[in-house]
Amino acid sequence: MVDAPTPSEPPAQLVDPAPPERRVVFVVGSGRSGTSTMAGALQTLGMTVPAPEVAADDTNPKGFAESQWVVDFHDELLERTNVSMADARPSAWFDTGRLNNFEPLRTRLHTWLEEQLVAGGPELVVKDPRLAWFLGVWRSAAMRSEAEAGYVTMLRPVTEVVGSKQRVYDARTSEVHRTAAWVNMMLHVERSTRGSARAFVRYHDLLDDWTVPVFGLGQRFDLDAVKSASANDIRKVHQFVDPSLRRVALTWDDIEVPRRLRDIAQETWEALDKLPDDGGDTPEVQATLDQLRAAYAEMYDEAQALTRSTADAARREGAREQDAGASRASDKVPHSVRAMVPPSVRRGLRKVAGRERG
Amino acid sequence: MSPVRGADIACLEGDPAYDVHWPWKDGALSPGLTCVFRLKNEAHNLPWVLPPMLEAVQHVVIVDNLSDDGTAEVAQKVADECGAGDRITVTSYPHRVSRAGSEHLATRPDSVHSLTHFYNWSFSHVRTAYSMKWDGDMVLTREGVSILRDLSWQLEDSNAVVAVPRHPLSVESEQVAWLDLGFRFLEPWIYPMGPEFTFVKAFEWEVREFPESTTRIVAPEGLCVELKWLDRDEFAHWSDMDFDTSRAPRKRREWQVYSALRDGRGHEVPGLHRIESPPGVHVVDHVTRTWLPRAERPLVRRKGRLEV
Numbered sequence: 184m185v186d187a188p189t190p191s192e193p194p195a196q197l198v199d200p201a202p203p204e205r206r207v208v209f210v211v212g213s214g215r216s217g218t219s220t221m222a223g224a225l226q227t228l229g230m231t232v233p234a235p236e237v238a239a240d241d242t243n244p245k246g247f248a249e250s251q252w253v254v255d256f257h258d259e260l261l262e263r264t265n266v267s268m269a270d271a272r273p274s275a276w277f278d279t280g281r282l283n284n285f286e287p288l289r290t291r292l293h294t295w296l297e298e299q300l301v302a303g304g305p306e307l308v309v310k311d312p313r314l315a316w317f318l319g320v321w322r323s324a325a326m327r328s329e330a331e332a333g334y335v336t337m338l339r340p341v342t343e344v345v346g347s348k349q350r351v352y353d354a355r356t357s358e359v360h361r362t363a364a365w366v367n368m369m370l371h372v373e374r375s376t377r378g379s380a381r382a383f384v385r386y387h388d389l390l391d392d393w394t395v396p397v398f399g400l401g402q403r404f405d406l407d408a409v410k411s412a413s414a415n416d417i418r419k420v421h422q423f424v425d426p427s428l429r430r431v432a433l434t435w436d437d438i439e440v441p442r443r444l445r446d447i448a449q450e451t452w453e454a455l456d457k458l459p460d461d462g463g464d465t466p467e468v469q470a471t472l473d474q475l476r477a478a479y480a481e482m483y484d485e486a487q488a489l490t491r492s493t494a495d496a497a498r499r500e501g502a503r504e505q506d507a508g509a510s511r512a513s514d515k516v517p518h519s520v521r522a523m524v525p526p527s528v529r530r531g532l533r534k535v536a537g538r539e540r541g
Numbered sequence: 542m543s544p545v546r547g548a549d550i551a552c553l554e555g556d557p558a559y560d561v562h563w564p565w566k567d568g569a570l571s572p573g574l575t576c577v578f579r580l581k582n583e584a585h586n587l588p589w590v591l592p593p594m595l596e597a598v599q600h601v602v603i604v605d606n607l608s609d610d611g612t613a614e615v616a617q618k619v620a621d622e623c624g625a626g627d628r629i630t631v632t633s634y635p636h637r638v639s640r641a642g643s644e645h646l647a648t649r650p651d652s653v654h655s656l657t658h659f660y661n662w663s664f665s666h667v668r669t670a671y672s673m674k675w676d677g678d679m680v681l682t683r684e685g686v687s688i689l690r691d692l693s694w695q696l697e698d699s700n701a702v703v704a705v706p707r708h709p710l711s712v713e714s715e716q717v718a719w720l721d722l723g724f725r726f727l728e729p730w731i732y733p734m735g736p737e738f739t740f741v742k743a744f745e746w747e748v749r750e751f752p753e754s755t756t757r758i759v760a761p762e763g764l765c766v767e768l769k770w771l772d773r774d775e776f777a778h779w780s781d782m783d784f785d786t787s788r789a790p791r792k793r794r795e796w797q798v799y800s801a802l803r804d805g806r807g808h809e810v811p812g813l814h815r816i817e818s819p820p821g822v823h824v825v826d827h828v829t830r831t832w833l834p835r836a837e838r839p840l841v842r843r844k845g846r847l848e849v
Binding site: 273274276277280281283284285286289290318319322323326327329371374375378473477480 | 572596683684687688690691692694695696697698699701703758759760761762834835838839
């Protein structure tokens with residue numbers, strides 16, 4: 184056997200003097216799970232949410248702690264991949280994940296993040312309910328910016344996230360879809376952050392005593408803003424975190440979903456609920472979550488097959504509307520003008536509109 | 542000697558230990574990605590190659606082919622040191638395999654001496670739904686680890702194949718190496734496991750089949766480098782140095798770079814970058830951890846073609 188050469192110990196040597204350590208904390212999880220509260224607390228302690236921010240509204244009077252650029256960026260990517268923010272399809276993760284291989288996108292995000300780290304300081308918070316769909320490209324941007332990435336996943340019981348006290352006529356459909364979307368989001372968020380520096384925080388723990396989970400994040404991710412927080416900073420967070428935020432407290436008795444979906448959602452919650460505990464993020468829990476992911480995908484495939492007629496009808500309806508739209512557009516052009524268009528071009532236009540003549 | 546009953550590909554020589562039995566016939570495969578290395582005397586590269594790969598994928602299969610430098614032992618040792626000793630399968634393929642080129646062409650595909658059979662036998666050890674072939678001299682960068690980790694779960698049920706660009710890195714010394722960004726080296730490496738994705742014989746080497754309708758993904762540049770040590774004969778495994786440029790343009794390029802560096806003419810080759818690492822940092826680590834992440838994109842400004 185030869186003496187194999189020894190690679191250098193990571194990390195590679197940095198030039199002197201060492202710049203401040205760069206950190207980016209990504210706050211992920213389902214919407215209405217305390218992601219705004221967590222991101223806002225970190226911001227209040229001194230981390231930067233790149234400006235401008237999304238304005239507060241009635242649904243989140245204390246603000247979202249979301250960068251408008253980030254929201255716009257994710258909206259653009261969701262549209263490009265035909266995925267919705269609360270998409271319940273397991274296959275949607277492949278659709279959004281593919282973008283991670285698109286170099287111009289990686290370069291674009293890296294350029295933006297680098298600018299924010301220069302302008303906003305070395306510790307950033309990025310939060311958006313759409314964020315989980317695109318963690319790969321964010322991870323690459325952080326790497327290229329030489330920033331350590333940390334992922335915080337907020338956990339709240341599925342019944343509280345899904346439930347609504349306002350019962351509307353389509354509440355059942357809405358609750359089934361929202362439960363499915365929650366399962367899809369949470370199982371895949373866990374999967375995509377596995378192996379990275381990560382933490383799980385229960386929304387209830389954050390509201391009961393925010394100092395414990397936030398201090399824990401500061402230690403785990405080595406966040407200067409948390410570790411060097413002043414008394415004034417801490418007072419401000421106490422004013423910011425409102426324990427009465429937990430407005431909805433529902434159980435499965437309040438929500439009507441099919442038994443099988445309910446079982447998967449409940450088991451998912453029970454497994455996720457172990458992760459925040461010390462030593463709770465174990466291979467055994469991860470294996471349970473893998474099994475649940477497979478069970479959910481199987482159930483979704485069956486449901487998709489069952490409802491194929493509905494999807495086919497919607498597709499036909501969409502095609503008809505598109506066809507009618509194209510027809511109306513050409514009818515608006517006077518015949519004398521249409522006659523000036525060369526036949527080969529007319530054929531091309533008809534082909535594009537899907538109206539080729541036989 | 543008659544082939545063992547149940548073999549999916551019985552080898553020509555009639556040795557049942559080297560018949561191919563496809564794993565999907567024994568039941569559903571586990572989710573995840575397995576990396577298959579076919580190695581011959583790669584012990585010197587494994588300390589760079591294996592740790593990032595073990596970080597990226599669920600399992601690694603090492604098929605040692607007549608090494609005399611302790612490749613199999615080094616592989617197990619490196620995996621153990623990474624705490625991944627239970628995620629690596631080390632096995633041996635004790636048959637001389639025909640060299641790429643004319644020797645391969647003259648070998649029947651079901652012979653144990655054929656690259657085609659060697660690959661099929663090697664991949665029959667995979668137990669996950671996705672597999673990738675990888676060479677014993679290819680080192681993932683940090684971005685490479687990140688992307689493969691994502692793909693290892695995102696590809697599930699997609700049936701997509703993934704091509705990964707690689708950048709040859711000719712190592713002159715511990716501090717100096719030459720990175721070739723003048724040519725686009727791109728071929729599919731990651732495939733689903735299944736009857737539509739097995740290896741068949743091509744003229745110079747083997748190719749892996751996939752249906753025309755398969756989604757193809759091209760990973761970004763800067764994910765891996767291919768180590769070439771200038772003090773070794775990198776072309777020893779080729780049986781014919783008179784490359785046909787239309788069929789093997791990348792081999793022609795590799796030979797162009799290798800011969801230029803051997804003759805001290807590296808600076809004359811367009812797209813070839815001389816890189817020197819800081820003191821105390823091995824140049825391979827410098828390139829994969831620092832130089833490539835910082836390099837301006839696109840890395841390769843010349844259009845290439847997808848080699849399948």
